[in-house]
Amino acid sequence: MANSSSSVSGSGSANLPRSGAVSKGYDFASTWEQNAPLTDQQQAAISLLSNAVLDRPFPIPLTLLSQEISGQDNGLSLSTKDNFLEHSGAIQAVMVNTHQFYKWFSELESSMKSETEEKYRHYVNTLTERIETCDGILYQVDETLHLFNELQLQHQAVATKTKTLHDACDRLLMEKQRLIEFAEALRSKLNYFDELENVATNFYSPNMRVGNGHFLPLLKRLDECISYVERNPQYAESSVYLVKFRQLQSRALGMIRSHVLSVLKSASSQVLAVIRGNGAAVSEGVEASVIYVRFKAAASELKPVLMEIESRSSRKEYAQVLAECHRLYCEQRLSLVKGIVHQRISEFAKKEALPSLTRSGCAYLMQVCYLEHQLFDHFFPSSSEDVTSLAPLIDPLCTYLYDTLRPKLIHEANLDFLCELVDILKVEVLGEQLSKRSESLAGLRPTLHRVLADVHERLTFRARTHIRDEIANYFPFDEDLDYPGKLERSVETLSGTTSPEENADVFKSWYPPLEKTLSCLSKLYRCLEPAVFTGLAQEAVEVCSASIQKASKLIAKRSSPMDGQLFLIKHLLILREQIAPFDIEFSVTHKELDFSHLLEHLRRILRGQASLFDWSRSTSLARTLSPRVLESQIDAKKELEKNLKSTCEEFIMSVTKLVVDPMLSFVTKVTAVKVALSSSNQEQKPDSVLAKPLKNQAFATPDKVAELVQTVGVSIQQELPKVMAKLKLYLQNSSTRTILFKPIKTNIVEAHLQLQSLLKSEYSDEEMKNIGIVPMQDLNAQLDNLL
Missing domain, CATH: 1.20.58 (Methane Monooxygenase Hydroxylase; Chain G, domain 1)
Structure with missing residues (x-):
């Protein structure tokens, strides 16, 4: 039955049309299975249903028939109930043989197949209808999708056109902004060139003055234009504009120079008028109130302009103008103060000696320089630290003092005055005053060093003259x-x-x-x-x-x-x-030229032994006329030590001879006799007078030796105290006397020891006792008492 069912199903399905809708349906089912998988519980339920329908029961007619057959013991006849036959449409038959059964079975099987196929055919028809419906729906969906795709393509086309339009608009906006910026940049660059006419009109205006409030801004704008044109020489006609700008700048700087000179001259005229009104003699109080205080008003008028020039002094043009203003200022100030400074220094020179003149002149000049530096700082605050800026004013003032001091220095011969000048300049002026106000008095320092150098030179010369005249000669x-x-x-x-x-x-x-x-x-x-x-x-x-x-x-x-x-x-x-x-080191190296070899070389040349023009040999003219440099080192301190040592040794030997000369002569004579006696013994001359014992010699008898010892004793008691008294008179230092007397004492003791040793070897005890030599202990005590 299963096979028949499957065959029916297969035949039915084989006859179904294979339309696109069916394929899409299968594809949809497959996609559905993939996208909507069953859970484990659902799969378990399907398995239970499958097991439940696995064993299909026989059809009802066949079941009843089988029951009837099984109820009959004999015969193969088959009878069915009327209602069943009517319901099933089967034909009542009585099967008496196998052929009838097979025939009946065939009919029954056909009936069952027809019944089963009808159900499937109905199902196929239903599916076919539904497939057709789905095909219609799918066709509509395809149409919808096609329309949708066309709509999407149209949308993309519209979006692309819209984006292109937006991009074009953005590009146009950017181009517009860039053009605006370019125009503004071009306008800003052209502004520097357009300023030429504006600045020229203002600078050439008859109403334009340096004191005008518009002058400095115009000057600043002119500098900006010049700087811009200098940085961009690639622009058309930039060189022409640069020349015109510089002409305007030169005119403006010339106006500034004229304005500064006019203000300074006006201030100078006012000060001179006041000075002339007070007479020729101007007191220091009038100087302070007129020359300095009134000049500060001019500084207030010029300060804005001068500050602008100083702030731009890094540029060459303004540096030149600033230097010119410095020069004009120094000229005007010098014309005012030079006469007063010269008068004051001249008054000091008439009244005071050289040291006092130096002290007073330096103090006055330092005060003037300090006030001038303060006033200069009011005019040029940024330039006041530069010493050279005020040099045209300070140097002439310092020259007055230097010209006054130098003639007096040249004629000064007193070493004390010259040394005092060094102390004044080195300690008081340079050491104390300038160190306190080093910045304001820096311009005075070169002149003071110059004066100090002249004093050193004069002092050195006078010191050498003093050494030569007062010491050497x-x-x-x-x-x-x-x-x-x-x-x-x-x-x-x-x-x-x-x-x-x-x-x-x-x-x-x-x-x-x-x-x-x-x-x-x-x-x-x-x-x-x-x-x-x-x-x-x-x-x-x-x-x-x-x-x-x-x-x-x-x-x-x-x-x-x-x-x-x-x-x-x-x-x-x-x-x-x-x-x-x-x-210091007292060692000095002297160098001198030696021409002593020159005469010998000339003689050789005259004799023909050497050539005058032979430049390759040592006898050439160049070598002949070249002097030799001789160096000699003299250490005065070592020479002093050497002379002192030799003099002390001479004194020691002279005192030693004064006291123990008889003993020394005796010992020397005995030594000579012994040497002669030793020589005679070697020559085998026994009859010689030298062979006699020492005490039998005429000069060495005990009486002679006793007389010698007595003479030395008297010298120690009488002459040596006189020497010590004289030593004490010349040398007040006791330690020095002790050092000098120690070798004298050693020599005296050594002489006594030599004589004592000689006597012990040549004389008897009785004879030594009669000689009366002093014991060493007593001799040392006697000599120590002399100190």
Whole structure:
């Protein structure tokens, strides 16, 4: 039955028309299945329904027939009920054989197929009707979609045209804006060129003045036009416009210069009128009230214009005009104050000495410069820091002071005055006054440095002259060489003081060149540059040391050699002590040209041994005439130390010989005898007189030795105290005396030790006792007591 049903269905479906609607229906069902899937619950319900209809029951007629057949035991006849047969349309039949059954079954099967196909045919007809309906609907939908697509295409076309129109409008608006901006930019650029006529009309107007309120704005606009044209030389006729603009600028700047000059001259005329009304002599109060206070009114009138010029001074044209205004201002101010300044400085020069003149002149000139700088700052506030701006006014005023001081400086010979001038200029003026008001007095500094340089030059010259005349060429008087009498008188004068070094009279005991040297160096140390002072100090110490040595020789001849030595030691010690605080090197390198080889070369050339024109050899004319540079380094301090050391050694040896010379001579003679005796023994001359023992020698008998010891003892007791007294007279410092006496004591003790050692080896104890040599302990105590 299933197969028949499926065949019917298949045949029915095979005969269905395959229209576009059916295909779209299938496509729609497939799309529907994809877009609307069943849930699990729905699928479970479908499965239950499928299971329920899986086993189809037999048709009712067949069921009844089977029941009747099963109810008969014999026979194959089949009878049906009337109502069933009527209802089913079947024919009553009695089946007695198999053929009848098959026939009946065939009919029944055909009937059932017809019944089943009718239902499906009805279903197919229904589906066909519905398909046709759907085809109509789909056709309408297709038409609608087609219309919709056409509408969409039309909409897109309209939208495209609309967008194109909008874009065109936007482009037009942008083009319009760009053209407007271009026109405005062109108009703004042309404004700079159009300003030429406007500015020219105003500047050439007879009513235009610098003081007019429209002048400065027009000048500013003119500068803007010039700057713009300079930045854009590519524009047509820009060079022509630039020339015309510059002509207008030159005219405007010329008007400013004339206006400044007119105002300054007017102010100067007013001041001169007041000064003439007060007479020739103008007091300082009138100067302050007239020359400075009244001139500030002119500054108020010119200040706006001058400030504008200063603000644009970075441009070349305005810098030139500003410099011209500075020059005009300085000329007018100089014409007013130069006579007064010259008069004041001349009055100072007539009344005061050089130091006072320098102090008063510098103070007055600094006051003038300070007031002038303040007034200049009222006119040119931005230019007042530049020192060169006010130089045409300050330099001539400073020249008056310099011209007044220089002649006096050239003729000044007093070192004290010159040193005082250095202190005034270096400490008071440059150090104190200028440091407080450095900006306002900066213009005065070059002149003050120039005056100070002249003072240094004059001071250096006078110092060298002083060293040469007062130290190197000093001719001593008799009282200068009166040693030790001069010291004795000084001790009597200083006997009432506790510290002789603190009394000023102590310098009177010095040799004058020493006092002059130290006084000169102490004055020059703070006044000269270190390099200049070093050269002068080296020269002064050198010539002072030579002068002291020369004087010591004269004193040695006049008094005694010991006085000459002590005089030299005393003054060299003082010189060394006094120059120690000077923080300089006393070493100076001297360079000189040596032409000593020139004569020998010329002789060789004259003899024909060398050629005059041989430029390749060492004997050429160039080499022959070239001098040799000889360098020599002199250290005055080392030379001083060397002279002091040698003098101290001479003094020590002279005192040693004075006291123990007999002992030294005896020891020397004994040494010579021993050497001669040793030589005679080697030559095997036993009969020589030298072979006798030492104590048997005529000069070395115990009596002679005792006499020698006694003589030395007397010298220690009598001569050595005199030496120590003289040493104390020349050298007041006890430590210095101790240092100088220590080697003398060592020499005396050493002489006694040598003699004692010699006596122990050559003389008996009895003979040594008779000789009476002093024990070393007693000798040391005796010598220590002398200090």
